[in-house]
Amino acid sequence: MLTIDGSYGEGGGQIIRTSLALSLVTGKAFHVERVRANRDKPGLRQQHLTAVRAAQEIGQATVEGAAVGATAFSFIPGAVTPGDYTFSVGTAGSATLVFQTVLPPLMIASGQSMLRFEGGTHNVHAPPFDFLQRTFLPLVSQMGLHVLIELGRYGFYPPGGGHFEVFIEPNTETRALNLIERGTIRQRRARALVVNLPASMAERELSVVKEKMGLSDEELHAELSDNAISRGTAVMVDIESEHLTEVFTRIGERGIRAEVIAEHAADEALAYLASDAPVGEHLADQLLIPMALCDGGSFVTGSLSLHTKTNIEVIKKFLNVDISVRELRNKTWVVEVRR
Numbered sequence: 001m002l003t004i005d006g007s008y009g010e011g012g013g014q015i016i017r018t019s020l021a022l023s024l025v026t027g028k029a030f031h032v033e034r035v036r037a038n039r040d041k042p043g044l045r046q047q048h049l050t051a052v053r054a055a056q057e058i059g060q061a062t063v064e065g066a067a068v069g070a071t072a073f074s075f076i077p078g079a080v081t082p083g084d085y086t087f088s089v090g091t092a093g094s095a096t097l098v099f100q101t102v103l104p105p106l107m108i109a110s111g112q113s114m115l116r117f118e119g120g121t122h123n124v125h126a127p128p129f130d131f132l133q134r135t136f137l138p139l140v141s142q143m144g145l146h147v148l149i150e151l152g153r154y155g156f157y158p159p160g161g162g163h164f165e166v167f168i169e170p171n172t173e174t175r176a177l178n179l180i181e182r183g184t185i186r187q188r189r190a191r192a193l194v195v196n197l198p199a200s201m202a203e204r205e206l207s208v209v210k211e212k213m214g215l216s217d218e219e220l221h222a223e224l225s226d227n228a229i230s231r232g233t234a235v236m237v238d239i240e241s242e243h244l245t246e247v248f249t250r251i252g253e254r255g256i257r258a259e260v261i262a263e264h265a266a267d268e269a270l271a272y273l274a275s276d277a278p279v280g281e282h283l284a285d286q287l288l289i290p291m292a293l294c295d296g297g298s299f300v301t302g303s304l305s306l307h308t309k310t311n312i313e314v315i316k317k318f319l320n321v322d323i324s325v326r327e328l329r330n331k332t333w334v335v336e337v338r339r
Contacts (some may be wrong), residue, residue, distance in 0.1 A: 007036070010306045011310075012039070014285070016035065024058070030074070044066060045093065051097065060079055082170075090118075090160075096129060112167070113168045121163075122156055123251065129162075139244060152164055176295040176296050180298065180300050180334070182242065182243060182276060186242065190213070190220050199222065213270060233261070234252065237268075248268040248280070300335075302332050
């Protein structure tokens with residue numbers, strides 16, 4: 001049984017999710033200690049426990065010691081069974097992170113799966129639904145895998161209540177992914193999503209992005225919706241280039257003005273444009289597992305985060321794969337994955 005230090009590196013929930021996913025892929029059991037030991041609230045939170053239970057269900061696994069607040073637990077995987085599943089966080093915790101836990105084993109399983117996820121769809125410190133739909137999954141598709149995702153209802157903090165569905169069709173004929181150059185910038189777009197809030201908030205957010213990024217009115221879009229059980233807002237900036245679309249998102253938070261949220265989204269997009277690296281900081285972390293399970297490849301990123309470095313080390317504990325990083329010019333890095 002592998003022993004995993006849950007406080008290693010970034011020391012967050014990513015260590016748990018990667019360990020669960022790759023345990024199911026490889027059949028290797030693990031025991032994790034010091035779960036999120038350096039966080040304000042150490043141990044498993046509800047969204048982490050939901051990921052554990054989801055992995056347990058699809059993999060017929062034995063789990064010992066997992067509970068909210070637990071700082072250690074063991075996971076002994078069984079056979080992964082594709083099929084129809086529903087996973088509910090039960091709070092505003094991120095449902096997208098639960099999805100990323102079960103995707104790797106199910107995308108190489110023996111059959112199709114239809115999944116429903118309930119909880120938060122647009123959370124701070126988690127990939128929003130739009131990032132999965134427009135950035136991450138199109139690249140997974142380039143690797144030869146077929147994954148469709150559809151939003152049913154938005155879920156914001158604090159009640160959550162959102163849901164989305166995912167269809168996964170495995171494919172044994174996968175391809176390497178290489179993102180060395182961004183290619184020509186084809187389009188820039190800004191979207192202000194305002195749910196159960198005044199339309200004026202979207203106007204204020206888009207005004208900030210327009211001024212900071214020099215966008216035209218045609219590149220701005222306000223989406224007003226009541227498709228949620230709570231209020232919420234998100235500002236998203238899409239940078240569509242020749243080889244991928246990056247989505248930079250900031251979620252509204254209590255006590256933070258809408259203009260500040262918009263400014264942060266625009267700043268992140270501008271920092272990406274200032275670099276010639278095709279892969280943004282968050283996407284770099286997300287691509288590693290699919291690449292390691294498919295035919296490898298390489299990508300260039302502008303920032304090698306602690307999240308990414310930590311994920312590399314956890315992946316190496318489970319898979320016989322070579323992941324190397326090398327610094328290039330202008331503070332960019334090339335990451336190579338060889339199976």
